[in-house]
Amino acid sequence: MKVNKICCIGAGYVGGPTMAVIALKCPEIQITVVDVNKDKINSWNGPLDQLPVFEPGLDQVIKQVRGRNLFFSADIDNSIFDSQMIFMAVNTPTKTSGEGAGMAADLKYVEECAKKIAEVSRSDKIIVEKSTLPVRTAEKIKEIIYKHRSNDVNFDIISNPEFLAEGTAIEDLFKSDRVLIGGDESFSGQRAVSALVEIYSKWIPKEKILTTNIWSSELAKLASNAMLAQRISSINSLSALCEKTGANIEELSRAIGMDNRIGPEFLKASVGFGGSCFKKDILNLVYLSKYYGLDDVADYWLQVLKINDYQKDRFTKKIISSFKNIRDKKVLVLGWAFKANTGDSRDSAAIYVAYNLICSGARVYIYDPVVSKAQILSDLNFLFKEDNISDVQKTIFSEKLFIINSFECEINSSDAIAIITEWDEFRDFDWNKVTKKPLIFDGRGILKDFYYSIGK
Ligand code: NAD
Ligand code: UDX
Numbered sequence: 001m002k003v004n005k006i007c008c009i010g011a012g013y014v015g016g017p018t019m020a021v022i023a024l025k026c027p028e029i030q031i032t033v034v035d036v037n038k039d040k041i042n043s044w045n046g047p048l049d050q051l052p053v054f055e056p057g058l059d060q061v062i063k064q065v066r067g068r069n070l071f072f073s074a075d076i077d078n079s080i081f082d083s084q085m086i087f088m089a090v091n092t093p094t095k096t097s098g099e100g101a102g103m104a105a106d107l108k109y110v111e112e113c114a115k116k117i118a119e120v121s122r123s124d125k126i127i128v129e130k131s132t133l134p135v136r137t138a139e140k141i142k143e144i145i146y147k148h149r150s151n152d153v154n155f156d157i158i159s160n161p162e163f164l165a166e167g168t169a170i171e172d173l174f175k176s177d178r179v180l181i182g183g184d185e186s187f188s189g190q191r192a193v194s195a196l197v198e199i200y201s202k203w204i205p206k207e208k209i210l211t212t213n214i215w216s217s218e219l220a221k222l223a224s225n226a227m228l229a230q231r232i233s234s235i236n237s238l239s240a241l242c243e244k245t246g247a248n249i250e251e252l253s254r255a256i257g258m259d260n261r262i263g264p265e266f267l268k269a270s271v272g273f274g275g276s277c278f279k280k281d282i283l284n285l286v287y288l289s290k291y292y293g294l295d296d297v298a299d300y301w302l303q304v305l306k307i308n309d310y311q312k313d314r315f316t317k318k319i320i321s322s323f324k325n326i327r328d329k330k331v332l333v334l335g336w337a338f339k340a341n342t343g344d345s346r347d348s349a350a351i352y353v354a355y356n357l358i359c360s361g362a363r364v365y366i367y368d369p370v371v372s373k374a375q376i377l378s379d380l381n382f383l384f385k386e387d388n389i390s391d392v393q394k395t396i397f398s399e400k401l402f403i404i405n406s407f408e409c410e411i412n413s414s415d416a417i418a419i420i421t422e423w424d425e426f427r428d429f430d431w432n433k434v435t436k437k438p439l440i441f442d443g444r445g446i447l448k449d450f451y452y453s454i455g456k
Pocket of ligand 2: 162163164165166167225228232265266267268269270271272273274275276277278338339
């Protein structure tokens with residue numbers, strides 16, 4: 001099947017950049033990205049320096065394709081109706097209520113999309129699962145579609161999970177390690193897989209496009225994220241042992257990573273991993289394992305998250321215990337994003353660290369080059385709600401919180417500095433200029449000669 005019109009539902013971190021790159025590489029295909037959030041669509045159609053996703057190189061791609069063969073629209077029905085292939089790139093957060101709350105993926109947005117596609121479609125469609133989903137979700141989507149379709153339209157559901165990392169999304173999409181496409185073995189299932197293979201073949205070498213059965217593809221995404229997170233928890237657990245024994249965590253990482261069988265990536269000790277994916281996907285894996293009666297498997301993966309919480313807690317306690325009394329001490333928190341080169345702060349370790357420092361009485365000054373003040377406040381508010389914090393406590397809290405626009409002039413008057421995100425401007429700052437030396441807790445190990453780092 002020749003595809004010349006694509007609709008992508010979900011104009012978020014995944015939908016926006018992935019469709020921009022497909023549009024760039026396939027000028028003959030018209031792509032419309034739709035979303036229920038009209039403000040987001042307006043921002044995608046607005047000035048290039050105010051796109052809803054901050055991602056190096058994205059503005060340049062958007063500049064070339066927007067209005068040529070890439071469109072952002074709030075008209076979901078028409079875009080679905082018009083397209084042969086529909087990507088679902090909606091969010092799949094952890095469920096907050098009902099069966100599986102706190103663990104299972106909330107599929108309500110995916111289910112809404114499936115229903116909408118079924119109701120609106122009047123011609124055959126290929127539905128591509130781009131969101132990260134529990135294994136066997138395609139079965140559920142099929143059920144919904146066949147319940148709600150209004151005529152004999154044929155739907156093929158294929159899985160094409162996204163492996164991009166934030167901060168390097170455009171680079172990752174240009175040179176993916178692999179593109180994974182899973183489909184069922186029927187003739188039309190395989191025809192749908194071939195249609196998507198043809199699209200990616202425009203810029204991804206054939207040997208990097210892996211086709212599998214649909215369940216392997218769905219599960220491979222969860223498993224990849226779990227394995228990456230597991231490496232971080234492994235090295236973070238060893239950073240604690242380094243501190244007790246005098247071993248150096250960076251030397252340890254280098255030594256371990258030089259083994260070809262292990263490799264050097266994802267062995268950097270940190271304050272703990274953050275982001276919208278690792279925690280939610282591991283929780284999902286734990287839930288699935290339990291669902292299938294594999295309790296030992298569930299316990300194994302849960303430990304990856306426990307070590308991550310332990311590391312964030314250890315880092316915070318280290319700062320607190322460095323003072324006889326941390327009350328009213330000034331702590332400068334550098335970085336709020338969960339990693340450098342992104343404006344995303346979802347599940348960032350900074351949230352946990354800052355919150356607990358303030359709760360312990362410290363005055364906390366927060367600086368991030370990209371994350372907005374409104375976002376920082378909203379992240380902290382979320383913890384208020386979780387902890388049932390009263391209005392009086394909130395006022396006391398807000399008197400100790402300062403969100404600042406530059407950090408240089410605060411350094412000399414700080415008692416401690418916690419570096420949480422590895423932004424270049426922290427790396428490039430001339431730390432020798434610092435006259436009064438505050439304690440520096442370099443959770444990202446970026447200050448080589450002048451630091452008091454976790455793991456040292
Ligand atoms: P996001 O929250 O940034 O974007 C999702 C968008 O979908 C939102 O703008 C939301 O308004 C929209 N949406 C939800 N329901 C809708 C509906 N019924 N109709 C139209 N629009 C709807 O999420 P994201 O970070 O782009 O993640 C999307 C999926 O991709 C998730 O499953 C995630 O796990 C996966 N993923 C994310 C990343 C990442 O780095 N963020 C990487 C790989 C995979
Ligand atoms: C991750 C996966 O890497 C990506 O393939 C998937 O599609 C989405 O989830 P992302 O969360 O955007 O991507 O960023 P990633 O680079 O994986 O970093 C996640 C967290 O781990 C960050 O907080 C980062 O600082 C931390 N990290 C990473 C470490 O603490 N140590 C490392 O060695 C690597």
